[in-house]
């Protein structure tokens with residue numbers, strides 16, 4: 534006789550609270566992957582998250598872990614303090630591109646340079662989502678935002694900053710990769726990278742960051758489905774997916 | 789015979805974003821235009837047979853709204 538078998542259910546590392554994210558925003562997918570990884574590693578009860586300023590400002594409501602809220606861009610500095618005082622905890626920051634690559638550029642670079650043993654989840658959605666879609670350091674050339682209404686002009690506003698490439702040059706960086714959330718295959722690869730980034734920390738192998746190309750349907754003015762196509766057709770060419778740094782010790786990790 | 793699966797979509801979490809619908813390899817999902825969630829979204833549902841329980845819809849769902857089941861011929865161990 535046929536019997537039923539559960540294939541997938543909402544992660545237990547989530548609280549019951551529905552998120553405030555816009556419909557179809559892949560911040561939610563990134564949250565889910567982090568929750569699944571923490572649960573699979575059995576570290577939910579010893580994890581401390583550091584929430585950013587940006588759309589993920591309420592992340593502390595959604596994960597059933599301890600959480601603190603950092604001033605804009607300062608999550609890596611707070612995570613540094615927490616991890617140094619409580620080295621047995623799993624400490625991660627969750628930051629947008631405005632938070633990490635604009636106002637928080639100094640903090641992330643120095644946390645990586647010092648080889649802080651923390652995990653950084655970096656959501657690159659090519660704009661400041663929370664405040665209404667302004668240009669970010671990651672905005673694509675020619676991309677229209679509320680503060681670049683004629684499209685980003687690289688002559689006066691520069692080219693997008695590639696954080697994974699930059700941070701991979703630092704000695705303290707152990708693991709630094711870019712993934713995308715635009716289809717099931719890439720979501721699976723992103724989850725594996727997030728797992729490796731947390732395993733890096735658990736083994737004390739240095740600074741780990743996963744950059745995730747993510748959507749902002751609301752400020753991009755697109756449906757959620759078309760936003761995924763935009764990531765594939767326009768963001769990936771500007772921000773190539775790949776492994777920018779994996780130290781030899783981290784390459785030995787078997788998941 | 790194809791594997792038989794089924795899904796449950798939570799009214800608490802679904803925001804009608806349609807990402808699951810465009811990702812479902814069997815094309816068995818749509819928004820239920822006859823219903824609204826308490827938040828005012830038309831939730832996703834399966835509208836015909838053919839779900840295999842592949843969980844692709846759950847993998848793309850940004851709101852962890854989908855639970856996936858699959859029929860199996862093996863007896864499932866009952867937790868003690």
Ligand SMILES: Cc1ncc(C[n+]2csc(CCOP(=O)(O)OP(=O)(O)O)c2C)c(N)n1
Pocket residue numbers: 586587588589605628629630631632633636656658660661662663664669
């Ligand atoms: C010190 C300070 N400066 C500016 C702001 C306004 N502000 C809030 S969120 C944000 C940018 C958020 O963009 P991002 O980090 O890319 O996150 P997203 O919303 O896109 O996920 C800014 C500039 C602030 N809250 N605090």
Ligand code: SF4
Pocket residue numbers: 553554555558559560588658662663748749750751752
């Ligand atoms: S504004 Fe953009 S990034 Fe923020 S929740 Fe909405 S879609 Fe997501």
Ligand code: SF4
Pocket residue numbers: 557797801802803804805806807808809831832848849850851852853854
């Ligand atoms: S992907 Fe999730 S939130 Fe979006 S319509 Fe499907 S079930 Fe609802």
Ligand code: SF4
Pocket residue numbers: 793794795811812813814815816817834838839840841842843844845846856
């Ligand atoms: S489990 Fe697979 S076949 Fe069933 S509804 Fe979801 S995506 Fe479609």
Ligand SMILES: [Mg+2]
Pocket residue numbers: 587629630631656657658659660661662669
């Ligand atoms: Mg952003």
